[in-house]
Amino acid sequence: MNLVEEKPVAAGYGILVYVKLAEPMLFLQGFDHQDATSRRTVMLRGSLVVRVTKTAKIKAITLNFKGKARTEWPEGIPPRQCEYFEEEIINRHTWPFFNAQFPAAERGYSADYVRLAQGPDLTGTGSETSLSGRPTLDSSGRPRSSSSRCMSTKEQKRLSLQLAHLKGLSKSEGGNNNGPSVGHKGYRAFYPGDYIYNFELPLDSRLPETIDVELGRVKYELEASVERAGAFRANVGGSKEVTLVRAPGENSLEHVEPIAINRTWEDQLHYDIVISGKSFPLGAQVPIAFKLTPLAKVQCHLIRIYLTETIEYFCSNKTVHRLEPTRKVLLLEKRADGLSVSTFPGSSVRFLSGGGVDQDAREASSRGVEPVGHGNTSLLGNLNGEHNVGPTELEFNVQLPNCQSWYDPEKSPRIHFDTTFSNIQVHHWIKIVMRLSKPGQPNSNKRRHFEISIDSPLHILSCQVTQANITLPAYTSVSGNASAPGATGSSSCRCFSSTRQPRSDGITTQVSVPDGNIQSNQHGSLASLPAARTIAQNNNDVPRPIHFLRNPSFNPPAFDAEMPPPRLLSPPPEYDSIVGASEGLADYFSRLAHAQGDEDDEEADRAGGGTGPLSPGRVNIPLTPGGRVNRSMDEPRTWVAPGHGL
Numbered sequence: 001m002n003l004v005e006e007k008p009v010a011a012g013y014g015i016l017v018y019v020k021l022a023e024p025m026l027f028l029q030g031f032d033h034q035d036a037t038s039r040r041t042v043m044l045r046g047s048l049v050v051r052v053t054k055t056a057k058i059k060a061i062t063l064n065f066k067g068k069a070r071t072e073w074p075e076g077i078p079p080r081q082c083e084y085f086e087e088e089i090i091n092r093h094t095w096p097f098f099n100a101q102f103p104a105a106e107r108g109y110s111a112d113y114v115r116l117a118q119g120p121d122l123t124g125t126g127s128e129t130s131l132s133g134r135p136t137l138d139s140s141g142r143p144r145s146s147s148s149r150c151m152s153t154k155e156q157k158r159l160s161l162q163l164a165h166l167k168g169l170s171k172s173e174g175g176n177n178n179g180p181s182v183g184h185k186g187y188r189a190f191y192p193g194d195y196i197y198n199f200e201l202p203l204d205s206r207l208p209e210t211i212d213v214e215l216g217r218v219k220y221e222l223e224a225s226v227e228r229a230g231a232f233r234a235n236v237g238g239s240k241e242v243t244l245v246r247a248p249g250e251n252s253l254e255h256v257e258p259i260a261i262n263r264t265w266e267d268q269l270h271y272d273i274v275i276s277g278k279s280f281p282l283g284a285q286v287p288i289a290f291k292l293t294p295l296a297k298v299q300c301h302l303i304r305i306y307l308t309e310t311i312e313y314f315c316s317n318k319t320v321h322r323l324e325p326t327r328k329v330l331l332l333e334k335r336a337d338g339l340s341v342s343t344f345p346g347s348s349v350r351f352l353s354g355g356g357v358d359q360d361a362r363e364a365s366s367r368g369v370e371p372v373g374h375g376n377t378s379l380l381g382n383l384n385g386e387h388n389v390g391p392t393e394l395e396f397n398v399q400l401p402n403c404q405s406w407y408d409p410e411k412s413p414r415i416h417f418d419t420t421f422s423n424i425q426v427h428h429w430i431k432i433v434m435r436l437s438k439p440g441q442p443n444s445n446k447r448r449h450f451e452i453s454i455d456s457p458l459h460i461l462s463c464q465v466t467q468a469n470i471t472l473p474a475y476t477s478v479s480g481n482a483s484a485p486g487a488t489g490s491s492s493c494r495c496f497s498s499t500r501q502p503r504s505d506g507i508t509t510q511v512s513v514p515d516g517n518i519q520s521n522q523h524g525s526l527a528s529l530p531a532a533r534t535i536a537q538n539n540n541d542v543p544r545p546i547h548f549l550r551n552p553s554f555n556p557p558a559f560d561a562e563m564p565p566p567r568l569l570s571p572p573p574e575y576d577s578i579v580g581a582s583e584g585l586a587d588y589f590s591r592l593a594h595a596q597g598d599e600d601d602e603e604a605d606r607a608g609g610g611t612g613p614l615s616p617g618r619v620n621i622p623l624t625p626g627g628r629v630n631r632s633m634d635e636p637r638t639w640v641a642p643g644h645g646l
Helices: 153-175 359-366 585-607
Strands: 010-012 015-021 025-029 041-052 056-072 085-099 113-116 188-190 193-204 211-213 216-228 236-247 259-265 269-275 279-281 285-294 299-315 320-323 327-335 348-353 392-399 424-439 447-457 459-461
Touching: 010 236, 015 216, 015 236, 025 041, 041 056, 041 216, 056 193, 056 299, 085 193, 211 424, 259 447, 269 424, 285 299, 299 392, 299 447, 327 392
Parallel strands: 025 236, 279 459
Antiparallel strands: 010 015, 015 041, 041 193, 056 085, 056 188, 056 216, 113 193, 211 216, 216 236, 259 269, 269 285, 285 392, 299 320, 299 327, 299 424, 348 392, 424 447
């Protein structure tokens, strides 16, 4: 096991304790805890490594997993207001790996793997040991080692002396029946080397994710403890945080569908707004498409896009509630007489049609070059002309704040992702504000100004919810490069790095995706999660949201470029030439006339006093050639006068 880049959680008195996790973070799927289809179990697994540099007498080795939620109440919790915080234990589990009082302590160290050191230098080659804690021997009685074949006679003799010393110590500890046992002494001697204890624990996806807000937090930790024997011997212990991240479920389609808004404002302006998705991670870009169709002499002076955050706290079984003031962050502002202003670098504005953009600059504007509208007073252009009347189509790529705001709240507002914990609830809304004006009724020279606001809930995910972390990697890529752009480069994210470290067994767990599946921001934030709707067919294309707005064509094909369809046959063929005169409806009508003629003859006989058979109340007409006569009404129909049946 490679522990070069791993930091020990505790060190002292010749003992170093490491907690090596198989995954640096765990992803809990689903936002609805009541939905049974989205429940998934994640596995917390890893190894506890106890590295001993000098012989130590150890009583017990334990590892605890604890999840704790805490909310702060500076004004006091009602009604007594004498408590200023509330703590709740969410989950707790203990692994008693070694205890001197257990019967297994008599047989060894209870470790999954033990590697004893040959000498003071722990980086040298060590001898393999069995699970009982003693070196394994070969057929000649010497300690079995991976490098025993290349060792000299002097080194083999030194190992034999060390083995005899270990056997003598084992006998003094209770290896024979005459000495005291390990349970009686209360400790066992751990010799220099590495003692590895593997652990795993299934976690339900309904557990709350890791949360860190101003007045509340949810934290998960692994606490390792090594108890030493002796009255004045201090224990060695430390903790390591475990990060749980909430991600959308595999079948969660409501977070992939776009948000479409279609309204008309006072018969003056019809606007269509499409937000490409309902959930985005921190540091991603939100594509928003506008289609503004003027119905009168209306003007649109500016468009602003905000992100609002609401935090609620609960305690005492949700009987005490506190609502924090709504935090409002301006993401992007676009004025008609200037360039767009973005709070976080990386936003862009594109004019697809209309907006008073000249035909020469239309193509450059569609590629993302924002035109400078000096002197323009409306984003809809000049509606007094004949050629400028029409809809205006725009596309905004709005940059969301990244996790850098957590550590520098003075430079940028701190935005937290959405939570599912009942005592700490964080929600976000996207707010679009348009400033409009229309001519006044008495005097058309003066205009009346209005502001319309459009709010829609938006799900903000953690910055770690990336394509490389929550989905499987692609087998091959079109460009032949397995790594995605921005996935291996430096990032300004100060959270736990999403790049996996290579394991000691040579298997690399770093996730890679094909080019174009991960979007990297211009200022180095984490790659965002592209949905299936935004992945372009060509990896070199810029991902576009799916909506009804299309990029205008500047080089359309000629009308005669496509082959015309074949001409229809005129006039259509005759029916008899296809079916035939003795088939189809002709045969049907002939049989029907013949059956009706027989029935008329029977009725004439009965009317003349003949002794014909009574009518069974049905007509046996074979409507299909060779078909079976229907037998569903075999009972004769007789009419009984009222009162005679009583």
